[in-house]
Amino acid sequence: MIGQALNRVDGPLKVGGRAAYAYEHWEAGQPLYGFIAGATIGKGRITKIDIARAERSPGVRLVLTHRNAPEQNAPDFSITSQYSRAFPVLNGPEIHYYGEPVALVVAETFEQARAAARLVDVEYAAEAGHYDFAARQNNAYAPKKVNAGLPTDSAVGDFDAGFAGAAVKVDQRYSTPYYFSQAMEPHAAMAVWNGDDLTIYVTDQILAEGRTCVASTLRIDLQRVHLISPYIGGGFGSKLGLHHEAILAALAAREVKQPVKVAMTRQQIFHLVGPRPTTSQRVRLGAGKDGRLVAIGHDVTMYTNPEWEYAEQTAATTRSLYAAPNRLTRHRLTPLDRQRGEDVRAPGEAPGLLAVESAMDELAYALGIDPVELRIRNEPARDPERDVPFSDRRLVECLREGARRFGWEERPVSPASRRDGRWLVGYGMAAAIRMHFQGTAKVRVRIGRDGIAVVQSDMTDLGTGTYTILTQVAADALGLPIERVRIEIGKSDFPESSGSGGSWGAANSSIALHRACKALREKIEHSAGEPGDLEAEGEVAGMWKEPAYQAYSIHTYGAHFAEVGVDADTAEIRLRRMLGVFAVGRALNAKTTRSQLIGGMTWGVSAALHEEAVVDTRTGAFVNRDLAEYLVPVNADIPDLDAIVLDGFDDKANVLGAKGLGELGICGAGAAVANAVFNATGVRVRDFPITLDKVLPGLPLAEA
Amino acid sequence: MRPFTYERATDPRAAVAAVSRTGAKFISGGTNLLDLMKLDIEQPSHLVDISRLPLKNIEELPEGGIRIGAQAANSDVAADRRVRTRYPVLSEALVAGASGQLRNMASIGGNLLQRTRCPYFYDTAAACNKRVPGSGCAALDGFNRVHAILGASDACIAVHPSDMAVAMTALEAEIELLGDQGARRVAIDDFYRLPGDTPHIETVLQPGEMITGVILPAPPPGRQGYRKVRDRASYAFALVSVAAVVAAERGTITAARVAFGGVAHKPWRSVEAERILTGQPATMANFRAAAEAAMAQAVGRGHNDFKIELAKRTLCRSLAQLAGELRRQL
Numbered sequence A: 001m002i003g004q005a006l007n008r009v010d011g012p013l014k015v016g017g018r019a020a021y022a023y024e025h026w027e028a029g030q031p032l033y034g035f036i037a038g039a040t041i042g043k044g045r046i047t048k049i050d051i052a053r054a055e056r057s058p059g060v061r062l063v064l065t066h067r068n069a070p071e072q073n074a075p076d077f078s079i080t081s082q083y084s085r086a087f088p089v090l091n092g093p094e095i096h097y098y099g100e101p102v103a104l105v106v107a108e109t110f111e112q113a114r115a116a117a118r119l120v121d122v123e124y125a126a127e128a129g130h131y132d133f134a135a136r137q138n139n140a141y142a143p144k145k146v147n148a149g150l151p152t153d154s155a156v157g158d159f160d161a162g163f164a165g166a167a168v169k170v171d172q173r174y175s176t177p178y179y180f181s182q183a184m185e186p187h188a189a190m191a192v193w194n195g196d197d198l199t200i201y202v203t204d205q206i207l208a209e210g211r212t213c214v215a216s217t218l219r220i221d222l223q224r225v226h227l228i229s230p231y232i233g234g235g236f237g238s239k240l241g242l243h244h245e246a247i248l249a250a251l252a253a254r255e256v257k258q259p260v261k262v263a264m265t266r267q268q269i270f271h272l273v274g275p276r277p278t279t280s281q282r283v284r285l286g287a288g289k290d291g292r293l294v295a296i297g298h299d300v301t302m303y304t305n306p307e308w309e310y311a312e313q314t315a316a317t318t319r320s321l322y323a324a325p326n327r328l329t330r331h332r333l334t335p336l337d338r339q340r341g342e343d344v345r346a347p348g349e350a351p352g353l354l355a356v357e358s359a360m361d362e363l364a365y366a367l368g369i370d371p372v373e374l375r376i377r378n379e380p381a382r383d384p385e386r387d388v389p390f391s392d393r394r395l396v397e398c399l400r401e402g403a404r405r406f407g408w409e410e411r412p413v414s415p416a417s418r419r420d421g422r423w424l425v426g427y428g429m430a431a432a433i434r435m436h437f438q439g440t441a442k443v444r445v446r447i448g449r450d451g452i453a454v455v456q457s458d459m460t461d462l463g464t465g466t467y468t469i470l471t472q473v474a475a476d477a478l479g480l481p482i483e484r485v486r487i488e489i490g491k492s493d494f495p496e497s498s499g500s501g502g503s504w505g506a507a508n509s510s511i512a513l514h515r516a517c518k519a520l521r522e523k524i525e526h527s528a529g530e531p532g533d534l535e536a537e538g539e540v541a542g543m544w545k546e547p548a549y550q551a552y553s554i555h556t557y558g559a560h561f562a563e564v565g566v567d568a569d570t571a572e573i574r575l576r577r578m579l580g581v582f583a584v585g586r587a588l589n590a591k592t593t594r595s596q597l598i599g600g601m602t603w604g605v606s607a608a609l610h611e612e613a614v615v616d617t618r619t620g621a622f623v624n625r626d627l628a629e630y631l632v633p634v635n636a637d638i639p640d641l642d643a644i645v646l647d648g649f650d651d652k653a654n655v656l657g658a659k660g661l662g663e664l665g666i667c668g669a670g671a672a673v674a675n676a677v678f679n680a681t682g683v684r685v686r687d688f689p690i691t692l693d694k695v696l697p698g699l700p701l702a703e704a
Numbered sequence B: 001m002r003p004f005t006y007e008r009a010t011d012p013r014a015a016v017a018a019v020s021r022t023g024a025k026f027i028s029g030g031t032n033l034l035d036l037m038k039l040d041i042e043q044p045s046h047l048v049d050i051s052r053l054p055l056k057n058i059e060e061l062p063e064g065g066i067r068i069g070a071q072a073a074n075s076d077v078a079a080d081r082r083v084r085t086r087y088p089v090l091s092e093a094l095v096a097g098a099s100g101q102l103r104n105m106a107s108i109g110g111n112l113l114q115r116t117r118c119p120y121f122y123d124t125a126a127a128c129n130k131r132v133p134g135s136g137c138a139a140l141d142g143f144n145r146v147h148a149i150l151g152a153s154d155a156c157i158a159v160h161p162s163d164m165a166v167a168m169t170a171l172e173a174e175i176e177l178l179g180d181q182g183a184r185r186v187a188i189d190d191f192y193r194l195p196g197d198t199p200h201i202e203t204v205l206q207p208g209e210m211i212t213g214v215i216l217p218a219p220p221p222g223r224q225g226y227r228k229v230r231d232r233a234s235y236a237f238a239l240v241s242v243a244a245v246v247a248a249e250r251g252t253i254t255a256a257r258v259a260f261g262g263v264a265h266k267p268w269r270s271v272e273a274e275r276i277l278t279g280q281p282a283t284m285a286n287f288r289a290a291a292e293a294a295m296a297q298a299v300g301r302g303h304n305d306f307k308i309e310l311a312k313r314t315l316c317r318s319l320a321q322l323a324g325e326l327r328r329q330l
Ligand SMILES: Cc1cc2nc3c(=O)[nH]c(=O)nc-3n(C[C@H](O)[C@H](O)[C@H](O)COP(=O)(O)OP(=O)(O)OC[C@H]3O[C@@H](n4cnc5c(N)ncnc54)[C@H](O)[C@@H]3O)c2cc1C
Pocket: A628, B025, B026, B027, B028, B029, B030, B031, B032, B033, B034, B050, B070, B074, B096, B097, B098, B099, B102, B105, B106, B107, B108, B109, B110, B111, B112, B113, B114, B161, B162, B163, B164, B209, B210, B211, B212, B235, B236, B237, B238
């Protein structure tokens, strides 16, 4: 069962419109609708707020502002995970970032609430805020740690000396813009109070953390908070934590004594949910004439909210990617008056590999060595910074297999040398690497007299296929047909997991489930002859408690190959085909695996060519805050893209041999595309995304 | 809530009478108007739905042209055999716009009157003379990558987003209007206005006037083509576009039409380029000379500087393409 390309067990519910999302539950009766009014300055304070017109507007039942909102707990910044901290809203007249909620208007219909929200009259005393990342880079400081508790800096050998003495050097700066997840389903919540018990229908990747956040914000007992999130319309990190929608709905519902639901508009998501921080990265590579690296340096500066520090681990995988005796990585943060940064799919690797894998291409070009060969020459025998063995490192295999399948030997060796009609054609490649994480999870499995196994956990399914793979794991371990397995997830009252995020949900909950099923089988064997309800639990520990994770460097790997066309006159860049080959340990379901990988690769194409949230540095607002202007690839941009997964089993990672892969597809994908643009044109753009205006000046005028 | 009333017009005259109420507006496909209403940018108090009026036909005219009813769907016009064979530039422009679903809903009249995509126009917290006359223009010193390089003013640098209207400009279309004073026709080039000090007045349409159709004169001689340059392969507005018609005899251009999209407050006909091309050999040097002439007055505002060179190159390639097709036709 495990590994088979089973169709999504929740597929019919979803395509039939019968899977209820956070905003669509009716079992609690008719709710009221809340609409957020956001600040139109980026920093300052509210000097006057007049809600009289809004209150008189038809259908309005409540207008919450900082003047009547109940007191809430302040966030405790000593709690490492930002998603478990209190998240107070409307807690004072100060405005910290553009779009910050200044009021919630609750009315009988959505349209009434929206119209009344526009009638809230606010006067501000605006202060000069810092919104311009480029202008503030010199104000950067070193955080104590970066995301996932990883060290801020690392150093091995003597980088300066090694780099200075290198025969061939690359020393370049790359920049990446603000990127957003923008899942199809917006951030939405419906709160229902029942006495002291609060149920919130949410769209949330980690219910246990969401519950902690709600309880501590509202100062209520954790046991009184029940989060329900059976289906999620995509999250990509943007729903690891709850936002204003959930807290505002809860506050308002308590006030009006009726269910209240709140959804962000697409435009609001751009200001209320954190972006991937914009970065400036300096990459220095020093190598001998034979292509062997003697020095690798990766310095990253990114923005942070002044209070809610967030540091993406942008240079973290650079520590494990290639061999070199002298190494240096550093992360620095510069505060801007902007909403907090948050995890966006493949935090760290996505922007980091755009830079490092572009630099490797620059080095290959400077040396005149095949970029595939250059990477193979720098394959380390052990993790070069931790000095421990790798588990199941198969990067070279991915590179070779990808090169073979893609027809890499056909590549145009010198830039701007191949033409197909109006198109300049180029090939590019890049390596993919991503750290594998393991977090705690508990799963319960119960089998009744009807012979149906019911699996329960507070695990979530972002649309990635959790229901399906858990069905497979349970069917496999219990020897049952899949029709006799029922998965119940997405309720915080079920056994606690670490949810979905960091690509760890599939492995965490599968291992715990596998163990639960084994325990259940033992119980069944011992209870021979006695039919009845039996139940067992299984769990998995966090990686910090697993010796294998200390003894080994555990990653997933891949190699991307891309062919692009660049219009010789206009510099329009279009992907022609792309292939990724990946090593992920054991894949739990071939179909959902491929979907995750090709989705990730598409994100990579997007990061290289399309996406950018633009800040108006006068106000701090994001200018292009809808999906007509914030461009992501459409079908026509992704003509031919495929992902191949090598058969595998990482016995160091866990008993199932499976590792996280949801974010691997994006890692390095953008760099492969960027390198193909260089190969097509001879123009190297280091300021992402590579839009036609940046390439155009480098293209010669047509002669005919 | 901003309440509005709604009525479905039964015939064109009744529609015009119905829209004479203050605050009344026509609605056709609604693909632009409804978005703007949700964002509180358009605030009509009464909607006169003209989408079911019998104005969907495409008819042949005695002098060799065609008349397209204002309510014909963008997708139907693009697919019409007569349009595809005799006015390919129009068919290509329509298909280059929006998405399949939108083109099925969008009407010809609505397409002509769609509002700009300037992001500050969409942001009710930003200064915008087009939305609130006299409030200023946030785009002048703001993010203006998609803005105008020709014919702009210090009051507004927005561009007209339509692809279709650019092709119609090259085809010298006439817009057929019906008002309470009766019917009239206006050449498309006179229909749209430059922003000047009154960017909120975008056309010469009088209050209450309705577009009933578009007249295309007999097709001009030569090859036609529409080229749209954009940031992704589909479903994006033009950064720059070119509608061109070129006729040539033995390598010499005998007639040319050139219109640009994405560069101005209206589809931008370049008679300068046309003049330079006519009578000259179809060579890249002459195409470039025409492009230079077309952009002689162009000014960038920073982020949109690249459009000047992009427009020149796009024109050169369009002309070269059409000239090549003409040569192969012989
Ligand atoms: C996401 C998106 C992408 C798009 N991309 C493109 C693109 O790439 N290229 C492009 O050209 N367009 C694009 N469009 C715009 C699209 O072409 C227009 O929305 C559409 O053509 C408008 O037609 P409609 O019938 O829906 O107009 P409506 O929304 O009904 O009306 C628009 C305006 O015209 C007025 N009006 C309508 N009909 C008449 C009439 N007969 N007489 C007088 N006034 C009238 C209305 O009062 C209103 O002010 C896009 C739109 C969207 C939403």
